Amino acid sequence: MAGLATTVGSGAMTNSILDIPQADVLLVTGSNTTEAHPVLSLQMKRAVRQHGAKLILIDPRRIELADFAALHLRHKPGTDVAVFNAMAHVIIQEGLVNVPFVQARTEGYAAFAAAVAEWTPERAAAIAEVSAADIVQAARLYAQAQNAAIFWAMGITQHTTGTDNVKALSNLALLTGQIGRPGTGLNPLRGQNNVQGACDMGGLPNVFPGYQPVSSAEARQKFAAGWQTPLERLSPTPGLTVTEIMDGALSGRIKGIVIMGENPMLSDPNLHHVRQALEKVPFLAVIDIFLNETGQLADVVLPAASFAEKEGTFTSTERRVQLIRAALPLPGEAQPDWQILTSLANRLGAEWEYENPGEIFAEMAGLTGSYAGISHARLEREGGLQWPCPTLDHPGTPILHTEKFSRGLGLFCPVDYIPPVEETDDDYPFILSTGRILFHWHGGTMSRRSPGLEAIAPQAEVEINPADAARSGIADGQAVRVSSRRGEVIAAARITSRSPQGTIFMTFHFAEAAANLLTIGAVDPIAKIPEYKVCAVRLTPCQESV
Amino acid sequence: MTTSLLRQSERIVHTTCPYCGVGCQIDLHIANGIIYRVDGRFDNDVNHGNLCVKGRFGYDFVHAPDRLRTPLLKEKGDGARAERAFQPASWDEALNSVADQLRHLRDHYGPDSIAFLTSAKCTNEENYLMQKLARGVVGTNNVDHCARL
Numbered sequence: 001m002a003g004l005a006t007t008v009g010s011g012a013m014t015n016s017i018l019d020i021p022q023a024d025v026l027l028v029t030g031s032n033t034t035e036a037h038p039v040l041s042l043q044m045k046r047a048v049r050q051h052g053a054k055l056i057l058i059d060p061r062r063i064e065l066a067d068f069a070a071l072h073l074r075h076k077p078g079t080d081v082a083v084f085n086a087m088a089h090v091i092i093q094e095g096l097v098n099v100p101f102v103q104a105r106t107e108g109y110a111a112f113a114a115a116v117a118e119w120t121p122e123r124a125a126a127i128a129e130v131s132a133a134d135i136v137q138a139a140r141l142y143a144q145a146q147n148a149a150i151f152w153a154m155g156i157t158q159h160t161t162g163t164d165n166v167k168a169l170s171n172l173a174l175l176t177g178q179i180g181r182p183g184t185g186l187n188p189l190r191g192q193n194n195v196q197g198a199c200d201m202g203g204l205p206n207v208f209p210g211y212q213p214v215s216s217a218e219a220r221q222k223f224a225a226g227w228q229t230p231l232e233r234l235s236p237t238p239g240l241t242v243t244e245i246m247d248g249a250l251s252g253r254i255k256g257i258v259i260m261g262e263n264p265m266l267s268d269p270n271l272h273h274v275r276q277a278l279e280k281v282p283f284l285a286v287i288d289i290f291l292n293e294t295g296q297l298a299d300v301v302l303p304a305a306s307f308a309e310k311e312g313t314f315t316s317t318e319r320r321v322q323l324i325r326a327a328l329p330l331p332g333e334a335q336p337d338w339q340i341l342t343s344l345a346n347r348l349g350a351e352w353e354y355e356n357p358g359e360i361f362a363e364m365a366g367l368t369g370s371y372a373g374i375s376h377a378r379l380e381r382e383g384g385l386q387w388p389c390p391t392l393d394h395p396g397t398p399i400l401h402t403e404k405f406s407r408g409l410g411l412f413c414p415v416d417y418i419p420p421v422e423e424t425d426d427d428y429p430f431i432l433s434t435g436r437i438l439f440h441w442h443g444g445t446m447s448r449r450s451p452g453l454e455a456i457a458p459q460a461e462v463e464i465n466p467a468d469a470a471r472s473g474i475a476d477g478q479a480v481r482v483s484s485r486r487g488e489v490i491a492a493a494r495i496t497s498r499s500p501q502g503t504i505f506m507t508f509h510f511a512e513a514a515a516n517l518l519t520i521g522a523v524d525p526i527a528k529i530p531e532y533k534v535c536a537v538r539l540t541p542c543q544e545s546v
Numbered sequence: 547m548t549t550s551l552l553r554q555s556e557r558i559v560h561t562t563c564p565y566c567g568v569g570c571q572i573d574l575h576i577a578n579g580i581i582y583r584v585d586g587r588f589d590n591d592v593n594h595g596n597l598c599v600k601g602r603f604g605y606d607f608v609h610a611p612d613r614l615r616t617p618l619l620k621e622k623g624d625g626a627r628a629e630r631a632f633q634p635a636s637w638d639e640a641l642n643s644v645a646d647q648l649r650h651l652r653d654h655y656g657p658d659s660i661a662f663l664t665s666a667k668c669t670n671e672e673n674y675l676m677q678k679l680a681r682g683v684v685g686t687n688n689v690d691h692c693a694r695l
């Protein structure tokens with residue numbers, strides 16, 4: 001979460017699921033919460049139904065949360081920054097700024113106020129195709145609430161402007177002081193179960209565990225000592241991101257890839273590119289529980305344990321570290337990933353001696369301040385703990401930034417609206433938006449093997465607005481060819497006003513009609529998150545069966 | 547359904563739902579070596595007994611017949627790697643082949659010729675070890691996960 005790390009000093013969700021009902025206003029954008037985070041959405045519904053909270057939904061689609069919304073802005077995909085900037089404009093114009101908060105806890109206000117001065121609601125309304133009055137209304141509701149919380153997910157980050165989108169939301173919280181108390185905050189909802197943990201553990205090219213930069217000499221010394229590794233082995237140069245790794249495999253710079261528990265053949269945008277990269281790389285090893293599309297391309301495949309056959313921890317979207325426990329024996333000769341990695345490291349000259357995941361956790365916690373007070377024994381006794389948890393008697397931290405921001409002062413970051421990389425034209429007149437649906441999970445490796453879930457959502461679908469369907473001669477249930485400049489897939493038409501006119505929606509759960517064949521490899525320049533959400537396509541009805 | 551509900555569980559294992567970032571706490575009911583029922587737990591500040599359809603019913607994958615049970619090595623040959631068949635291998639053969647390849651690449655092209663993709667579905671401990679392997683053993687910062695979100 002490059003945006004939040006810059007503005008407040010930590011990329012994680014600031015608040016907790018438990019305090020959602022204390023919000024008077026919820027601003028939800030780019031998150032189909034009832035489908036992607038169903039149990040968390042129960043707290044949002046509770047806030048609205050039982051506590052009278054007002055929900056502002058900023059989302060092109062009429063998703064289920066729209067039924068709970070006091071205000072729904074169906075903006076054109078990719079125009080988020082324009083809407084958020086105009087909200088900031090209104091807050092400043094109407095004197096709704098929390099002046100004591102801005103003075104005491106932030107910096108950069110003057111430059112920011114100057115930058116949004118020209119972002120009138122009328123200007124944003126024209127770009128985003130929403131009403132100016134609704135933008136004004138959203139700004140007033142958010143700024144005047146006792147406690148207002150912002151939530152977003154991949155709909156905000158999966159744009160070339162994803163980092164800017166997050167900064168623009170952060171500016172709203174800093175302007176109004178809606179942060180650091182129950183029922184407020186900036187809350188990115190993490191998708192897969194352990195995205196937060198993978199980032200916390202240094203599963204990123206530029207940081208060690210706990211976001212300690214590899215470029216810092218001090219951090220390298222600390223890890224060299226902790227790992228009993230020669231200091232000169234720890235490189236000060238940030239590594240390549242997943243997108244750059246694929247490019248590197250194609251250019252010949254990357255010669256070997258080891259992939260654990262991921263299926264980039266399904267989850268990456270622009271799948272042709274990924275397939276070529278994984279076919280071309282001279283050596284590919286895969287550690288997984290199934291032989292998936294990625295494993296098929298590998299030289300070596302190593303059988304791993306599912307969550308039900310091993311011990312360890314996951315860190316949830318609200319920074320809560322929780323245990324998983326082995327319930328079943330391993331199938332055949334499969335081994336837990338931690339054992340596989342240990343055997344591999346030792347064959348490469350390391351001398352790792354771990355008896356169990358608890359020992360690995362203890363080593364990590366000794367090198368990672370925010371996890372220092374957590375241990376498997378403590379989680380066993382007390383249940384989940386939210387980081388930062390610096391000492392063994394620390395209760396964990398449900399709300400971040402209460403007294404000061406992780407970076408000291410909150411930083412206003414002016415951001416300008418940049419149109420999406422690929423605009424529609426006569427040949428490709430529709431915007432394709434991709435996302436996930438409730439019944440399946442990401443690449444579908446797990447959920448598509450469940451006969452019960454398959455029966456509910458069995459085939460790839462493309463959601464089309466009734467007016468667009470009529471104009472293109474497409475009937476409900478008919479097979480439709482969806483073509484972009486990069487590829488084409490066939491899916492069944494589902495005609496619904498959930499999708500606004502001009503925008504169609506597909507999921508990326510299905511290998512047969514992988515929506516990611518169509519999407520673009522363009523990435524946000526800072527967060528390097530690929531643009532899944534916006535690309536231009538055309539629709540052709542076809543006779544073939546789906 | 548009724549018969550499975552009547553079945554006695556041999557064990558109930560408290561764990562965490564593997565699907566999304568909410569992190570619901572669940573009880574796996576185990577009988578005859580299978581997960582036959584899953585309940586949401588109440589003793590936490592996350593889900594208060596609630597679960598969604600994935601968290602309650604999405605566990606058949608654990609018992610799927612196509613789970614990998616043995617290491618696999620691609621047969622030697624001239625054709626494209628993607629086209630060649632796999633042969634089952636011992637752990638020693640498979641791990642040695644990975645280690646030999648990585649050592650060869652590191653020695654000939656430098657540590658930055660190798661990249662590691664870790665996983666938002668794996669545990670903290672596994673993610674920690676993967677980056678430790680990349681940074682502390684191989685000597686590269688080329689480590690990332692697919693869901694940078």
Ligand code: SF4
Nearest residue numbers: 563565566570598601
């Ligand atoms: S039960 Fe549903 S909401 Fe809860 S963690 Fe699992 S997938 Fe997420």
